[in-house]
Each structure stands twice: as C-alpha cells, then as structure tokens.
Amino acid sequence: MNTYLIPCLLGLEKLVADELRRQGLQDVQAENGRVLCRGTDADCARLNINLRCGARVMLVLGRFTARSFEELFQGVRAIPWADYLPRDAAFPVKGYSISSQLFAVSSCQSIIKKAVVERMKERYRLEQFPETGAKYQIRFSIQKDEVFICLDSSGDGLYKRGYRAVGVEAPLRETLAAALVILSRYRGADPFCDPFCGSGTIPIEAALIAKNRAPGLHRSFDAMNWAFLPADIWQDVKDEAVGREFHGNYDIWGGDIDPHAVEIARSNARKAGVEDAVRFEVADMRRFRRDSQYGQLVTNPPYGERLMEKAEAEELYRELGRVWRTLPPDWRTLVLSSHTEFERAFGRPADKKRKLYNGMLKCDVFMYGRRV
Numbered sequence: 001m002n003t004y005l006i007p008c009l010l011g012l013e014k015l016v017a018d019e020l021r022r023q024g025l026q027d028v029q030a031e032n033g034r035v036l037c038r039g040t041d042a043d044c045a046r047l048n049i050n051l052r053c054g055a056r057v058m059l060v061l062g063r064f065t066a067r068s069f070e071e072l073f074q075g076v077r078a079i080p081w082a083d084y085l086p087r088d089a090a091f092p093v094k095g096y097s098i099s100s101q102l103f104a105v106s107s108c109q110s111i112i113k114k115a116v117v118e119r120m121k122e123r124y125r126l127e128q129f130p131e132t133g134a135k136y137q138i139r140f141s142i143q144k145d146e147v148f149i150c151l152d153s154s155g156d157g158l159y160k161r162g163y164r165a166v167g168v169e170a171p172l173r174e175t176l177a178a179a180l181v182i183l184s185r186y187r188g189a190d191p192f193c194d195p196f197c198g199s200g201t202i203p204i205e206a207a208l209i210a211k212n213r214a215p216g217l218h219r220s221f222d223a224m225n226w227a228f229l230p231a232d233i234w235q236d237v238k239d240e241a242v243g244r245e246f247h248g249n250y251d252i253w254g255g256d257i258d259p260h261a262v263e264i265a266r267s268n269a270r271k272a273g274v275e276d277a278v279r280f281e282v283a284d285m286r287r288f289r290r291d292s293q294y295g296q297l298v299t300n301p302p303y304g305e306r307l308m309e310k311a312e313a314e315e316l317y318r319e320l321g322r323v324w325r326t327l328p329p330d331w332r333t334l335v336l337s338s339h340t341e342f343e344r345a346f347g348r349p350a351d352k353k354r355k356l357y358n359g360m361l362k363c364d365v366f367m368y369g370r371r372v
C-alpha cells in the first residue's frame with residue numbers, strides 16, 4: 001500500500017476527504033490544507049484522473065521529524081531512492097517550511113538534493129546524474145518540524161483540466177468551481193444557473209459533474225512516465241471512468257453581461273466536451289428570471305477587489321438579492337464572495353456560511369436554502 005498526500009485550497013479539506021472515500025481510498029485523514037490516505041498503485045491514476053477538488057496527488061516516500069540539517073539529510077538518505085528513480089531521472093526539489101526550526105527553504109532544498117544523490121550513488125555508481133529522463137518532482141513540506149518527502153505524480157496542478165483559455169480576467173480555479181457545485185448538491189436533475197459566468201468555469205464543472213465525467217480524462221500526468229508504476233493502470237482507470245459516465249439531458253445555463261466572456265465560455269465548453277450540456281448567453285443578471293419549481297443558482301459575482309469598486313459590487317449584490325426574491329421558494333442559491341458586506345447588501349443573512357480561500361483571497365460561500 002502507498003500513502004498519498006493531496007494538498008488542497010484551505011476550506012476544501014472535507015470535500016477532498018469525501019472524494020477520496022468515494023474512490024475507495026483508506027485511512028483518510030483531513031488536515032489543514034491537505035488530506036492523507038492510503039491506496040494501491042492504481043489509485044495514483046484513479047486520483048489524478050477523477051479528483052475534482054484536490055490540487056495534486058503526491059506519493060509520500062518519507063515522514064519524519066527534523067530539527068537540524070543533519071536530521072533532514074539522514075531522513076532523506078534513508079529512503080531507497082533508486083527503487084523509484086531510474087539512472088537518468090530528472091529530480092528537481094521544491095517545498096516549503098512553516099513554524100519549524102528549519103526555515104531556510106533553499107538550504108533545505110540543497111540538503112535534500114544532496115541526500116538523494118548520495119543514496120542513488122550507492123546503486124548506480126555514478127558521480128554525476130544526467131537528469132535527462134522523465135521528471136520525478138520531489139516535494140517537501142516541513143510543518144512544526146514534521147517533514148514529508150513526496151514525489152509529485154500530477155505535474156501541472158489538477159485544476160488545469162486543459163479546457164480553459166488563457167488571459168481571462170479573474171477566473172475561478174476549476175477545483176474551487178467544482179467544490180461550489182458539490183456544495184450546492186447539484187446532481188444533474190434540476191436547472192442550474194450562473195448569472196455571472198465569466199469564462200464559464202462553474203457551469204462547465206457542473207456539466208462535468210452532471211455527466212459524471214472524470215475531469216482529468218484528457219490530460220497527462222508526470223507519473224504516466226514513472227517506470228516503477230505498472231504502465232496499464234492509466235488506460236484501465238480511464239476505461240473505468242468512461243464506463244461510469246451518464247448520458248442525459250441537462251439544463252445548465254451561464255450568463256454574463258460581457259459578450260467577450262461569453263465567447264470564451266462557449267469555446268471552453270467545446271474544449272471540455274460539454275457543449276451539448278451547457279448554454280451560454282449574453283445576459284444582464286438584473287433581468288434574470290426563472291419559474292421552474294426547483295433549481296440551483298451558483299455564482300461568483302465581482303468582489304469589488306479587482307474588477308470594480310466596492311460600492312458598485314454592493315449595488316450588484318442588492319440587485320442579486322432582488323432577483324433571488326423573484327425565484328420560486330425551492331431554489332437553492334450559493335454565492336462565493338470576499339466582500340464583507342455581502343449579506344447586508346443582498347438583504348438577507350445566509351442560512352449557512354463556509355470559509356474558503358480563492359488563492360490567497362479569503363472568501364465566504366453564502367448559502368441560501370428553501371425560502372420561507
């Protein structure tokens with residue numbers, strides 16, 4: 001059995017832990033900003049291809065306490081590196097340290113690299129390693145003197161699903177958009193709307209969830225080139241994922257006042273292969289109306305931090321509150337915002353709130369259930 005460490009945005013730990021349990025992983029343990037679990041080699045492929053909210057999948061090779069460079073060196077040297085890394089492996093080292101005696105990250109980086117080289121020399125009898133082959137990114141974290149030494153199996157972060165155009169202003173991370181859709185408990189049955197859709201991330205993630213389409217089906221991962229993992233796990237897991245897809249009719253809609261954003265959203269949906277499940281329209285949120293009994297409104301309006309001034313954002317929230325009161329009472333609404341005055345402007349305190357980080361920006365998810 002392997003131990004995996006899944007880092008995630010702060011506030012998403014519980015959702016990631018639920019995803020891991022659903023994928024059949026064992027000993028799932030959520031900590032601050034990361035979740036640990038145990039699984040097989042095939043789970044490395046399963047997690048990379050299927051996880052919606054996790055940031056990356058790392059294979060834990062060592063976990064120990066170190067308060068000195070010597071302890072760090074010996075801890076890393078104790079790992080049988082040549083069982084994982086071939087003679088030509090490229091093995092850059094990256095990491096961070098928080099609240100620990102070893103705080104100089106670049107020194108830790110050099111010590112770790114040196115310890116790996118020392119251990120590899122024993123097997124390969126080389127003085128210098130060419131590092132011309134496949135990438136085995138070593139990642140370390142030191143928190144309160146506890147060291148984790150991992151191999152990053154993902155490469156690009158899992159939020160890079162491969163469908164998003166570059167150069168879009170203020171887009172939402174795909175992993176966070178998926179988390180919002182999951183928090184709304186959307187399952188594909190009711191109408192789903194995002195009246196501030198921008199580049200369409202929330203409706204596209206909703207469509208992937210409705211179709212039960214694995215988000216990582218069409219991208220590659222560094223571990224696909226790792227020689228110590230069985231080569232067939234990737235295709236097997238992809239086949240398994242495709243076999244679980246649903247084929248239904250979905251009512252997923254995104255609107256934005258900016259025609260350029262809507263064009264990008266449409267093109268992203270085509271790249272994600274969900275253009276049959278989602279519709280995008282140039283539309284002003286202030287004219288948003290729906291009369292179906294059930295539905296979900298999940299959205300990420302301007303915060304007034306980057307896109308426009310705070311007062312303008314508040315005016316939009318007031319309008320959103322007015323629109324919300326015209327919806328049938330069974331609709332569920334979920335709004336992500338970092339604006340501290342959101343509820344006051346919207347005109348009603350949320351039934352539930354949840355703190356999340358959109359990158360470094362502290363946000364709240366404001367949830368409104370059945371209107372009574």
Ligand SMILES: C[S@@+](CC[C@H](N)C(=O)[O-])C[C@H]1O[C@@H](n2cnc3c(N)ncnc32)[C@H](O)[C@@H]1O
Nearest residue numbers: 171172196197198199201256257258284285302
């Ligand atoms: C924070 S961005 C949404 C980003 C989006 N979640 C994404 O992933 O790209 C907010 C969006 O609200 C749009 N917007 C501003 N005022 C609007 C209005 N009155 N009606 C509809 N959209 C509006 C902006 O054009 C912008 O694209």
